[in-house]
Amino acid sequence: xxxxxxxxxxxxxxxxxxxxxxxxxxxxxxxxxxxxxxxxxxxxxxxxxxxxxxxxxxxxxxxxxxxxxxxxxxxxxxxxxxxxxxxxxxxxxxxxxxxxxxxxxxxxxxxxxxxxxxxxxxxxxxxxxxxxxxxxxxxxxxxxxxxxxxxxxxxxxxxxxxxxxxxxxxxxxxxxxxxxxxxxxxxxxxxxxxxxxxxxxxxxxxxxxxxxxxxxxxxxxxxxxxxxxxxxxxxxxxxxxxxxxxxxxxxxxxxxxxxxxxxxxxxxxxxxxxxxxxxxxxxxxxxxxxxxxxxxxxxxxxxxxxxxxxxxxxxxxxxxxxxxxxxxxxxxxxxxxxxxxxxxxxxxxxxxxxxxxxxxxxxxxxxxxxxxxxxxxxxxxxxxxxxxxxxxxxxxxxxxxxxxxxxxxxxxxxxxxxxxxxxxxxxxxxxxxxxxxxxxxxxxxxxxxxxxxxxxxxxxxxxxxxxxxxxxxxxxxxxxxxxxxxxxxxxxxxxxxxxxxxxxxxxxxxxxxxxxxxxxxxxxxxxxxxxxxxxxxxxxxxxxxxxxxxxxxxxxxxxxxx
Ligand SMILES: [Ca+2]
Numbered sequence: 001x002x003x004x005x006x007x008x009x010x011x012x013x014x015x016x017x018x019x020x021x022x023x024x025x026x027x028x029x030x031x032x033x034x035x036x037x038x039x040x041x042x043x044x045x046x047x048x049x050x051x052x053x054x055x056x057x058x059x060x061x062x063x064x065x066x067x068x069x070x071x072x073x074x075x076x077x078x079x080x081x082x083x084x085x086x087x088x089x090x091x092x093x094x095x096x097x098x099x100x101x102x103x104x105x106x107x108x109x110x111x112x113x114x115x116x117x118x119x120x121x122x123x124x125x126x127x128x129x130x131x132x133x134x135x136x137x138x139x140x141x142x143x144x145x146x147x148x149x150x151x152x153x154x155x156x157x158x159x160x161x162x163x164x165x166x167x168x169x170x171x172x173x174x175x176x177x178x179x180x181x182x183x184x185x186x187x188x189x190x191x192x193x194x195x196x197x198x199x200x201x202x203x204x205x206x207x208x209x210x211x212x213x214x215x216x217x218x219x220x221x222x223x224x225x226x227x228x229x230x231x232x233x234x235x236x237x238x239x240x241x242x243x244x245x246x247x248x249x250x251x252x253x254x255x256x257x258x259x260x261x262x263x264x265x266x267x268x269x270x271x272x273x274x275x276x277x278x279x280x281x282x283x284x285x286x287x288x289x290x291x292x293x294x295x296x297x298x299x300x301x302x303x304x305x306x307x308x309x310x311x312x313x314x315x316x317x318x319x320x321x322x323x324x325x326x327x328x329x330x331x332x333x334x335x336x337x338x339x340x341x342x343x344x345x346x347x348x349x350x351x352x353x354x355x356x357x358x359x360x361x362x363x364x365x366x367x368x369x370x371x372x373x374x375x376x377x378x379x380x381x382x383x384x385x386x387x388x389x390x391x392x393x394x395x396x397x398x399x400x401x402x403x404x405x406x407x408x409x410x411x412x413x414x415x416x417x418x419x420x421x422x423x424x425x426x427x428x429x430x431x432x433x434x435x436x437x438x439x440x441x442x443x444x445x446x447x448x449x450x451x452x453x454x455x456x457x458x459x460x461x462x463x464x465x466x467x468x469x470x471x472x473x474x475x476x477x478x479x480x481x482x483x484x485x486x487x488x489x490x491x492x493x494x495x496x497x498x499x500x501x502x503x504x505x506x507x508x509x510x511x512x513x514x515x516x517x518x519x520x521x522x523x524x525x526x527x528x529x530x531x532x533x534x535x536x537x538x539x540x541x542x543x544x545x546x547x548x549x550x551x552x553x554x555x556x557x558x559x560x561x562x
Contacts (some may be wrong), residue, residue, distance in 0.1 A: 049383025062145025072406030094430025
């Protein structure tokens with residue numbers, strides 16, 4: 001069934017009209033829209049690691065995402081901004097997170113450090129003078145819509161409805177119980193903070209599941225806009241597979257048992273081999289060593305092995321359920337005749353998440369409404385394989401993520417299914433959208449002059465065989481973790497630790513620090529980092545870090561779920 005069970009009562013009437021209309025449309029009563037500007041469907045996964053999905057070496061079943069890759073382009077060196085809020089700010093504005101005023105998290109738990117840093121670069125909402133992709137495209141005649149996670153401002157005038165989205169159905173904060181009402185990340189059993197356009201939305205107590213609800217809303221947007229001659233921009237920002245670990249029992253059952261049969265060491269090796277085989281990584285690069293806080297699989301007690309198997313089965317199910325949702329959206333896109341002229345983009349906002357919020361009610365079964373866990377470092381180091389470190393860090397395991405682009409009308413057969421090794425970043429999505437929509441970035445917005453987008457358009461890559469390279473370096477800073485990527489070189493450091501230098505052509509796994517043998521390269525890059533940090537408003541992160549969150553979970557002393 002196409003339409004949502006979880007839709008609000010107020011919109012049910014519209015839904016019925018939509019259903020009737022959609023039927024008429026599908027029967028060919030209406031002519032295909034004459035839009036020449038392409039539609040843009042931007043799909044963002046949350047906390048999906050580099051090697052989770054099938055077409056990036058993973059064992060999780062993702063046939064719909066894999067089909068996008070087979071018909072489009074797969075990027076091997078695409079980067080996020082390390083964590084939810086900064087990544088979403090960079091994606092929406094085409095600026096570095098600090099320029100978009102989201103250098104750190106917008107949440108209450110980061111309030112003290114934001115006050116301590118006391119600068120606009122670390123605020124609790126998106127820069128009002130930095131237009132979003134939705135605002136720019138809406139001005140260019142696009143219909144705009146969104147469903148999923150926002151995480152760029154809690155106040156009503158900071159919601160998607162106020163930032164260019166004509167229609168939106170969203171989670172305002174960073175995480176939610178997938179069943180709606182239930183345990184939340186605050187440790188309180190309540191409703192998640194959701195919005196339908198500019199009003200608070202309360203999910204129904206029964207038959208609500210976030211991944212499906214976000215998919216259903218996207219379907220309704222597509223069907224509602226099917227007769228419109230205007231192109232659309234839709235941002236489908238799934239919360240999957242971000243914690244809490246929650247999925248349908250039937251989907252979980254498909255994976256249960258397979259993870260403890262292989263174990264995390266062999267699973268990482270398997271993903272590494274598949275990545276090498278597909279050409280996504282260089283066969284010369286080894287697998288990063290197991291993190292020091294994860295013990296060898298054969299030394300893990302059987303009960304912990306079984307618990308990890310359950311965690312990974314739920315995590316995999318979350319991804320598979322998202323993939324099924326994407327399949328439904330792509331099917332409707334095809335049915336309304338808009339598949340060919342739609343640029344579909346799929347990406348993630350950071351690497352595997354080592355956090356474990358552990359808010360489960362005592363005695364609750366994993367995966368249910370009453371449970372609230374993450375998979376911790378035991379799962380995250382697999383998701384980020386073959387790289388080092390995880391979400392929040394600026395080593396490759398924190399920032400390297402998949403990117404898939406598909407646009408049948410502009411991608412001739414010979415180019416389909418190819419790998420793209422161009423170094424690219426979330427900041428490139430705004431310029432790409434501007435170019436394909438044939439519109440310009442505004443010089444003025446809100447109450448002042450805009451900052452120009454920092455990235456480059458990826459649109460030239462739609463021509464088969466075309467190669468583009470980055471003229472400018474890329475930069476990162478998040479909670480004191482920092483990095484520069486300039487050509488083959490990457491300078492990187494974790495908070496309060498010295499810079500390391502890596503040759504990414506020979507050593508993308510970041511194992512051989514060349515800082516002492518290449519001091520001139522390192523010093524030049526430190527200088528360009530300092531210039532950038534000063535330009536965008538980076539401040540020195542306090543020591544000790546005031547927002548440790550739950551990111552340092554260890555597999556040596558992990559608490560068992562009771
Ligand atoms: Ca995230």
